[in-house]
Amino acid sequence: MNSKSKPSHQYFADWKGIIYNLAFFLNGLLVFLLVFEERLSIPFWMQSIGRMHPLVLHFPLVVLLLYSIWTLLVGKPESTRWNSDLADTLLLIGTFTAVIAAFSGFVLSKEEGYEADTLFWHKWLGIVISVASIVWYSTGKYLPPWKILSKIIAVSFILLLLIGGHLGGNLTHGEDFLTAPLELSSEPENKISFEEAKVYADLVQPVLKQKCYACHNAEKSKGDLQMQTKELLTKGGKNGALWDTTRADLGLLLARVHLPLDDKKHMPPRGKAQLTDEEIVLLAEWVKGGSSFEQMVSAISPQNPVYNYAQNILGGSRTEESYDFSAADPGKVKELNTTYRLIKPYSAESPALFVNFYNRAAFKSSDISDLAPLKDQIVAMDLSKMPVKDEDLKTIAQFPELRKLLLTFTDIQGRSLSELKKLTKLRELSLSGTAIKLAQVKELESIPSLKKVFIWSTDIQQEELAQLKKSRKIDFETGFRSDTVVLALNPPIIENEEQIISGNTPIKMKHQIPGTVIRYTIDGTEPDSINAPVYDKPILISKNTDLKAKAFKKGWYGSKQVDKTFLKSTYRADSVRLITEPDAKYKAKGGKSLADGVKSSAEPGSGSWLGYRETDFQSYLLFKKPVKASSVTLSMLRNVGGFIFPPVRIEVWGGSDEKSLKLLKTITPQMPDKTTSNVDDLVFEADFAPQEISCIKVIARPLAKLPAWHPGKGQKAWVFVDEVLVN
């Protein structure tokens, strides 16, 4: 280390001289190249040197500025305080880096894509700075810094450096780079709404402005093309018109855009901000659609890609209305807020207030007039369903800032509707559900700002609506009219949940739509709208009944049929004694379940069915006092998939006690076949001559072998019973 440090120190002893010579050489080279600039061709490897320009340019800028400032400050007599040696070194470094910056900048300027005017001045300023600084360094010995000439040179240098640097900045970042943020904040974004936007003015032109105007404007007009106005665009440039829809590539504009980026003729030139894919599609669609300057965005089909582009560009603007009044005193707003009257600003920052009223019963006219202190801030009032009278309209008309007023289903008759003409800013007015008339509404057309009026469900007749629809200015919302609409009613509802009717429990039905007529039958036929009895009072039944009902009403189609089977139970057995035990899985609550008066759901596992498979179902029903019976009903279940079949045979025995029973009736139920529905309630009624009975015995025998079509063919079937009723 030590051995080497000495010669290297000597080698660098005159490093200033070496640098000076090198700088001198490079300046010579630069001037030489300048002279032969026209014939110059930059080899590709030198492009990298050019691109080092932004890397080096800041050194000379700062260093030469420092030296110039030093020169300005330095005083006579020159003393050690002024560090002349250091200053000399500064100038040398500045000179050297300046020439490197100038040289690389010169190489870079040969690349495409820089704005010509600015580049011209920047290039020459850079070269002047470089050459001048080496001259300054060379003559420094003869020109002491405290001389007035030195000061002048220093000031000139500062100016040259600042101007040159600024132009360079403009070249890279664009001319308004520095000032853009200021302009943006001072000029609020005035976004146009989707409905009012034009394809050219609001979509195409902004793209051209951003990406093309920089070179194609009145000052530059590269290729003799200017793009700022409709006329200039249509005129085209030196290569002809910009578009030609008869060509596959749609003409010059899009052809240039679609050229590869490396192509010299690609637009915008390499190095400039490029068009996005969406913007290219936009331009192409616009040209394809005839490059109209007047077409509205809302007129294009939603399938057109421009429509979506427009949605993304124009949508989402928070076009908040700006109001020319100042906010109300928040204390006053708070004071006037009640549980039934909400007053709120639209947003935390907004001076505009809206008012909503609630609770019809609590409303007084003074609730509106009390708001007078806020009349200059209230822009919307919702009085829907409040008992607002015609007289109140006069009060409402004192709120000059109102834009939206909802009087839906209020009590106004419309007599003083013309009062509202004072509301010169009113845009939206709802009169739906009020008794207003055509003539009264027509008067409102004189409100210049009025855009939308809601007149659904008013006294205005259907024929009269046509007159209003003629109005160009106001959009009348007439809403839904039911006169011509005929729908089917929904079926009536049978209110009794319990299917077993004991005693005199009436059967009740209802329908929610007022004015509906329910017609029903109990004989198994379908109820019709003419002959079937009308349900007007609860129905009392004396035997098992299949109730079918439908609803009818004028202006509606009849409903679907609803039906329900009711089982009559006149005598409840005092006790039930099972002779055979049910299967352990389905034993419910034993015999009690058979006489509990509750019909089970069709779910076999619901826990209220008695199931038999291995043995017959056999049970006694016992009465303490003899009853005069004429029928016994068994409520059973069919669930074909669950192997639950009707019994093959039912026997009903009766007598005064267990020992004196007589066979009263035998039933052989119909067996299901393949086509029978899977699950159903089964009701078997055994009727016999009326007689006094104290003891009834019921037997039901399960099917021994399931039929061949059944998946469980040959196996035993189940019988399920949940209720035995005596009438």
Add this chain to the structure above:
Amino acid sequence: MEKQVFDFGINTTRRHFLSKLSLGVGSAALGSLLIPDLFRGNGEPNMDDIVAGLPHFAPKAKRVIYLFQNGAPSQLDLFDYKPMLNKMHGEDLPESIRGGQRLTGMTANQAKFPLAGSVFKFAQHGKSGAWMSELLPHMSSIVDDLCIIRSLNTEAINHDPALTFFQTGAQVGNRPSMGSWLSYGLGSENQNLPGFCVLLSRGKGNGQGVYSKLWTNGFLDSVHQGVQFSSGENPVLYLNDPDGMDRAQRRKMLDKLSELNQGTFSEFGDPEITAKVQQYEMAFRMQTAVPEITDMSKEPESIVKLYGPECLVPGTYAANCLLARKLSEQGVRFVQLYHQGWDSHGGLPNEIKGQCMDVDQSSAALITDLKQRGLLDETLVIWGGEFGRTNYCQGTLTKDNYGRDHHPRAFTVWMAGGGVKPGIVYGETDEFGYNIVKDPVHVHDFHATILNQLGLDHEKLVFKHQGRRYRLTDVAGKLVKGLIA
């Protein structure tokens, strides 16, 4: 050197000190102008300030009615017309289209994924020319009021996480529901009703449960919890005072109770106590406000015909739509409906017919009704499920019967009113209806857009809980400008 240090020491006077100090303080003061939150301690905004600053900007919509179709309706049979599926009916879904999409446990073991074309006819409707299925004649008639988004996508593939994601912005539970966020951010318009109401109904199709965690207030104050209305004749139970107690006595009782509660509150400081007091007060006011709203008998016949006759049968979807309109009209900030029964894994054509019968007329009626009252522009109505259904068949495919599994990658939801663009179709899926090819809308984006319509910046509506600030959109979400009018 030591001397220099010494000289420096004795030459620094108070004047030097003060002038340097003023410069230092001055620079800090200037800097602080650029960092407005600097002196707010931890840069943490006060929670009260957050709410006081709401809404952030003037809202387009004041209220939301969310018609949630629980179980996920098949977009391919209702909104997203894909004739390619009919052409390739029965052929296998190309692997390149599925692109590694995970499957549910229900179809993961299927050997084939045969494409299933819809058996229902589609036609274009309205000025917008949107394709709609024959199952939805009423919605088709108002298609120019709808903003149909065909490109919604979610992250979850099963009902519970997907539902929870849609309702709370997170797949795990216990985050506040969207309605709670709005109640927290904007409060209730009507002091006599809850700000967030929930109405349930179920169709006959294969159903999936709904549960109270979907309308939870999470870590927000419990006054923001969704209030579930019961589906029976009396949507709110026990509104009447018991026999022998009049309003004045009830008032006195509540005042005394509130006094006791205040005492307990000053002792323990549990905010749930004040929430409770507020809830009692609300219940007291609801005693008069609710009967007026739930009484359907005064609705004119034209309304019954508009919503369909079922709208007077309590507990049906149609009745809930009508009730939703009445609640919203009375200033309820967020009305959330759930209609169950859309989970058609098998026998879809039959099930979906029934479901559409339930919802088509009354959903469309709600839009028409709000419109004719002048309320549609300030009410945002949303219709959709938690995800979509697959383009391939689950189970056995026949010519006219199929089932569809869950599909999170692309599905359809529509909005209407509330400052969204009417009569547009946003987003696009590929010709198989499987992937989104244009303008995807993620659930977070969807939430951000809804909040925007209500005047809320989704990045600023926050609540600090357990040391972290939470948002409905978590750390994601992008406003979908193309949906906004």
